[in-house]
Amino acid sequence: MTSAWTITAAVNPPRAAFVDYPLGHTTGQAHDPVGQRTLLEAAFTAFEAATVPGAIVDLGLQWGDDAWRADPMRGDSRTATTSQADRGTARSDSRTERFDTPQYQSEEDRRLAEQRHGEEIACRACVGFDD
Amino acid sequence: MNAYEATPVDYIEVTRRTYDSLGYPPYAWVHSEEPPPWTPLTKPLSDCRIGLIASGGVYRRGQIAFHYRDDASYRVIPSDVPTDELRATHFAYDTRDARSDINVVFPIDTLRSLVRDSRLGGLTDDCYTFMGGIYSARRVREELAPALVERMTSQGADAALLVPV
Known part of the structure; x- marks a missing residue:
């Protein structure tokens, strides 16, 4: 799947x-x-029919309005649970700052993960693991 | 016919403009020069076991969440996971809809419905998620991608649905 034609190409x-919907x-x-x-x-129908390696099939779907195209890479400031006071040069970057600690959807998720995995979670997040 | 003629967003160009305005050096997009590999589909999808790999920063409640800087790790999520235990975290897209309905970036209910109706033969026992937005293409190529290929192969996947964000 892709919503970013040029990147996929x-x-x-x-x-x-290809689905011409906003990111996310x-x-x-x-x-x-x-x-x-x-x-x-x-x-899946396009997948079954594909015969040309590298072809991108436009599924022809329409989102409904085009307002999202004005700032198509906008992150959501509410996604981060850590303070974003120190954004530095990122002011004109509408994506969310790149924190290097786990970014939970909720504090409850954080508490549960810390109970289960202990203190060393920031390091463990840098490798693949099952649970 | 309708009058809808929107041009797809060119995210490479949008990113170049953003980086220019921030004074950053250009982002080094992956360009594959060689022809893509091709493995023919040899049986109907109704006989295929399908895997799901998604890059939207999806984790299961109780797992360690992803971080936002070059996180090349992945999470293992059982394909029979209760949907309400799935979470989304990401720096590069608006996650509000994903947090409201995870199927917009991790179509697990959709896939399960396709299996119920025998459009697909089944799902692998596990699905895999990661963060995307990883600056190091080398780490993806040499660490993350081979690990996911090995996982998918060990799960007996006939094909995998890749869902980037």
């Missing part, structure tokens, strides 16, 4: 299906199980 994977919606719109299903069915 540069990487050149064997098969790709590669497999559909929220709370739209019918639309999500239609999207993936179209992608």
Whole structure:
């Protein structure tokens, strides 16, 4: 799947299906199980039919309005649970700052993970692990 | 016909402009010069075991969350995970919709419905998630990607659905 045509064209994977939705919606719109299903069915149909390595198939889906295109890489300031007071030169970068500690969706998630994994979690986050 | 003629966002160009305005050196996008590898699909998808790999920063409640700077780690998420235990964290997209309905970046309910209706043969026992936005293409190529390939192969996947954000 891809919503970033030029990036995918540069990487050149064997098969790709393009969805012209804002970032963060590669497999559909929220709370739209019918639309999500239609999207993936179209992608799998394209997958079955693919014969040309590197082709990107446009699934032809439309988001509904184009307002998101004005700032298409905007992160959400509320995603970070750490203070973002010290943003430095990142002021004109609308993405979220690149913290190098685990960024939990909620404090409850943080407490649960710290209970389970102990104190060394910042280092363990740099390798693959199962739970 | 309709009048919808929007041009897809060129994220390479948008990123170049952003980096220029910040005084950063240009981002080194991956450009693959060689033809992509090709493995033919040899049986119907209704007989295939499908894997899911997603880069939206998805973790399961109780797991360690991803961090935002060059995090090349991955998480293992069982394909029968309760959907309400899934979380999203990321610096490069607006996660509000993903946090409200994880299927927009990790289509686990959608895939399970396709299996129920026999459009797909089944899912691998485990799915894999990572962070994306990793500056080091070398770490992805030499560490993360081979690890995920090995995991997918050991899971008996016939094909994998890759969902970047």
